[in-house]
Amino acid sequence: MKNKSKYIKILLLVVVAVLFVLRGVHIYNVTNDKVADMYDSGFAARQETAGLEKGMEITQDIYIDGDFNGIALYFSTNAIRNFSKITVELVDKTTGEVVFHQKVSGVNINDNQFSNFAEENVISGGKTYTLKVSTDTSANGKKFTLWTDNQNITDTSVQYSINGEKQNGVLCYAVLRNYHHTDNYGVFAVRMVFMTLILMLVCGLIIVGPKKMCEFIFDKRFYIAVGIFLILVIMRVNFSSIGMFDNYVQPGQGSEFVTPVYGETHSIRSDEWAVSTPRYLTAKYTDYGKYNYIIMGKQTENIAQTGLYKSYSALAKPHTWGYYLFGDSIGMSVEWCFPFILLIVMSIQFFYIIAGKNKVLAVTGGVMVAFSGYEMWWMNVEYLSCGLTALVCIYYFINAEKTWQKMVLSPCIAILGAEYITILYPAFQVPSGYVYFGIVVWMVVSSWDNFKKIKLKEWLVFAASMLFMASIVIVYLKDRSTYVTEIMNTIYPGSRVSTGGYSLYKMFEYVATIFYPFKATLNNSEFSMMVTLFPLPMVMAVYCIIKQKGKDILLDIMLGLSCVYTIYCTVGFPLIVARLTLFSYVPEERAADLLGLLQVILLIRCIYVCRENRYKVNPVIVVVPMLISCYYSWKEARTVYDITESGGMLQYAIIALAIVFTVITIVVFCVKEHDRLKNMALLSLAGIVFLSGIWSLTVNVGTDAIYSKPLAKKVCEITSEDKDGKWVMLDSWVESMYLAACGAPTINTCNNVPNWDLWNILDPQKENEYCYNRFAHMLLTLTEEDTNEELVQQDLLQLNLNYKDAEKIGVKYIASRTYNDDFDKVLEKYYNYSILYDEFGWRIYQLNSLKAAAN
Template sequence: MENSKKRSTGIGEILYRFRYLIIVVVFAVSGFLELSGSSISMWEDFIGIQSQSGDGDLFGQARMIRSDEWAVNTPMAFSQYFAKDGSFPYFSETLRGAKTDAFIVYGQPVLSWEVIFRPFQWGYLLFAPARGLSFFWCGRFLALLMISFELGMYLFNRRKSYAVAYSALLSLSPVVQWWFAINGLVEMLVFGQAVLLIVSAYFNQRQYWKKILLALGLAWCGGCYILVFYPPWQIPLGYVFLFLLIGITAKEYKKDLWCWKKDIPVILGALLILGIAMGAIVCKSWNTIQTVMNTAYPGTRSFAGGGALRKLFNWAQGILYPFMEPAFGGTNVCEEASVISFFPLGILVGLWVLIKEKKRDAMLISLLTGTVFLTAYCVLPWPEILAKATLLSNCQPDRVVLAVGFISLILLLYASVISEKAPGKAAVGIVGVFFAGGTMVFLYKSLPELYVAKRQVAAVCVILTVSLILVGILWYKWKSTVFAWGCIVLAVLNGAFVNPIHKGVDVIYTNPLVQAVAAEADSDDKQGLWIVENIGFPCINIPIMTGAPTINCTNTYPVLERWKKLDSTGIYEDTYNRYVHIFMQLKEDGETVFENPQTAPDHLNITLPAKELKTLNVKHILTNRDLSEFESDNVKFKLKNQVGNYRIYDVITRE
């Protein structure tokens, strides 16, 4: 037994000692093999024509519900390779078939200095699409895994087992995995945690040339965080990092290592550089920012908190999501996903350490304050003036749940590490039984549609039981290795099966339809505008993956001047002034009609008279029907190619 323990410890020490080398090797091998977690194999199902090289999925299940990734973000990234005015432009003419800011919205790779703040996009600039996609996926996951481990080592007194547990629970949390490639969540967690480590290092550094480098690193991480541009998560996570920063400052500030006359200019200089960089980007993208803020959707929304109590406990049922239908009870797995936080055990343990053990620890107090503050916004409606003053009015309470889970997990681990007088085991056991039972009943009553079989109830009961045992092991400091392995298993069951392991991008670029579109787009050097007719989302984004400028691909913000040509009275402006996936259908004559489906504010249906093709300057059409019935003296259609049920037409218009 002793020899086995020594071998285990030895392996752990080797992994720790060579952790960076291991990460680099894993990253390089993953890139060489073109591995990612993308669900782009879904394209084969929607196109309905098999690719020549198969779907590329090696393990797991592609997720149709993650269409923001495989049907929008990934095609937009690929479109940058084939832009007619040079690879990776800041302003693309492929997207929307008009000058489109590719950097500030959806954060696509651009060959410009601004991309320094988007390091996970660098792979697209260096490699072909398959390895660029792998760089994006694997780089972000490995970075989150490692930076979380390093912060865990710092926060939890260099206890490797707790740092490993924290890193696994955060990196493989359902909310991270279900939202992995969208809205910059991983970037926020990576660069926010990096800022904390840089600040702690700065406070402990004597040499000013190193302090200057750290300050520049701080400015860079700040820019990476800011440019995510997703306030519903940025703001609450910003509060988490602020409360952690307060605790770190209280812990690390040392008079003999801090000189106001020297350190303030260093910090201000770094902030000045950051401000100049951000100001330059904002100026460059100002028109885009203004347009997005003035859309009818998403536009400028306001919230006042409350109504998200149930979701604070969703960590207990995340194990169900990868193995069930994505939609249930008017919600879906993505909206229900959360951090594996053990909420509210962090608050309970923290209060015990603060009140019963009388530990006046600055980090503990700051973490408790932050957890209660953010929890209050999720649970209770706030006065409008308070919500706006704290900027949380920009955040749906359901989105703030992520931040509560994140800070709750850190609070639980930190409070347990510094605790010295845990309560009696019998009392804790009784409380634990009532907690597990109460949580199970609460979850079942709140969302019965999720529990359609007894095995689902049993699975959540097991997770709750295991979670309480792990918290007990943590608090009483029994076997830290058992705690770490238990957390790893728990994290794997919750998150490792969410995204597939996918190889390459041949599922797209060996598809006969995509190849036919590419050939037609190349025939006029990608000069002619396209529309996708009578085919809905996601197929509206097929042409952009070949560099074909497409009017009705997903419009991340509206081309108002274009639609106003078809809507001279402006009666439809609220309908098309939004982020939309556009379904376009031709008719013989009449007026153009714009319509938003009531259940989908991000969809737009346009019924377009054939004569208006000239108004829009359309040169090519991808459709699934014969367009000859819409011909007139002024509009003719020339069939250029047919692949299965799909047809590609050239449009010929006359005065």
């Protein structure tokens, strides 16, 4: 029998080895692909066409100078995927010959970025072609559209048409040339490292068996986590969507790492890739000193703009230490990998504590938090990683037997506490603070005997650590005091006051969240949620409290907070109550996020209590709340996905998943014996969450998406010689942040506080203060009309700057991909200028002097 088992293992290992080789060959083939150079037409995406549907044809005449291989079009999929067939044709306007024809599935169309339609055959240029776009499939719900520019129109004869009827605008497109083969050996190597790690796991499962392998991984989880962290950092891996810049800046140009090695970039996370990440990268040009001269093109405090300042206050942000020690590329890897791996390990450890050291419950709870859609779409939620880690440290400080252990844990608690306090985002800090405080109370009460045994010298070390924490916080707040004062005096978000209201719908978005990696919504981040199974955890908490006669303090506290948060997320608080509890700083949607965390804690604790006491729960107690949960989850999924009556396969998949969740909860709570079956049900729940979460992960290498572009190299060259010259980016706030990341002091970068130096020049009477006294992204357009400001949306400002006023605010360099002959003529009317760069659809102008005739 042993020999038979041995041969089976050998056979399985051979099969795995063969599959590994085949997968490696497949990875090599898809990695070394063919690409084309993209030459942007220079039109900015401002307005969408009508939705593409069967019987509609969008056409536009395009003159293409020089041979080419195809065309790229700027689609909006409205955050959906459907299987419509999109047909793109180019017809020679003179001869009527179809020179290019390609039909692709809608699932291959990129959202809010260029989609390439190219072939190896070279098409003759120097002609006018009619571009035709159509679909032969009727799509349910929202339809694909094409982005157009309705402002930069120099020739109305080339406006696009729908079924022959002229429209106001021109299509945003790019010409594809130089279709060539690429050898991306670096990407292949990184992918094979991940494949090798998976191979090692599978081989371990086969050789020693699943049970022993899983126990080994659990027991050695801290060492494994450190090893994985080091591997990722050495490879410079991060989880940023920085690859989105490849869709805006010279698409296809740069190194092999301009796009992710695994996963897809997420345009919806623009606060990360288009704001936070470029800001971080600007700090290196100041050597992480006190002041930053790049953001907004003026001197500001580095810690306020970038969060990076090499000083004592940097102790508050451990995940940023990599920037100071190793530079931007590895620093960025540390910034992403450290908190994520820390959250995985410490969330498991936290649930290991509250679930009575049950390994299966610990893994289930940890996965439900660390790989939840909420964490994966917001990515590295700081209050979770540092908060849960601090709780674990506090627990072991109370219960550790040796003094040296407590002396090590005390400064860790101090640094984690400082990090939590200095998040400076009350919308998360206030509701999570109540939760964490409640858990600390439970830890003290439940470990009271050990708490009383803490020695005086251990308390002295702890007190010294708390003083250490206070010193970090005080210095940090002092360094950021100017920013805090300015942001509190803004119209948005400084004057925002919340009293709660209906946001309980978010508790039922957990089923839809599972499908977000496969079928996106309009805002995956905002709609994402932990798998809460709401209201089951609260019902089961009541059941367990009654059975235990209120002796479980953790359940008492968590249920009490859940009730309070539920009230806030339904009817809200009176204003005086909201102010007294600090919930006036908490939008109701953010309170719902924390209510989700409470449900996970309650769920794991209730499962532990029921298993520990061998309660056999009446199925009605489980089925009724689950039916309520499934029904409202189904309704919410139909809303976020805009599902029509027919619904399609997605609707059935949502119903099926809701049923699976119901079956899992029945097995977990209602089956008295059969622990193995319960464990399988729990691991199935964890597996569903894990697969959904890991599928949404973007795996990126380094910062090549920015710095390997030809444009970046030129900007860096210019700024190395003239670091004080001020820049503007025309007609885009995204690319303005790109310029800043390259070291260009750019005036129209994101204003996290108002740029009063600018507005005192342009609007000395503060007539339009309402438009710019706020956090805002800034679009800048040059005009011959008087300078004026428009508020496009709550956090988006349009500055229409008079050509002559550019000289007033000190503009020296203009970057543009929306330039044309008319723009050059108007610019020449006002300025003596030079063109420093003109390549791949981008141009950089240097303003030498304002012409006397222009004054």
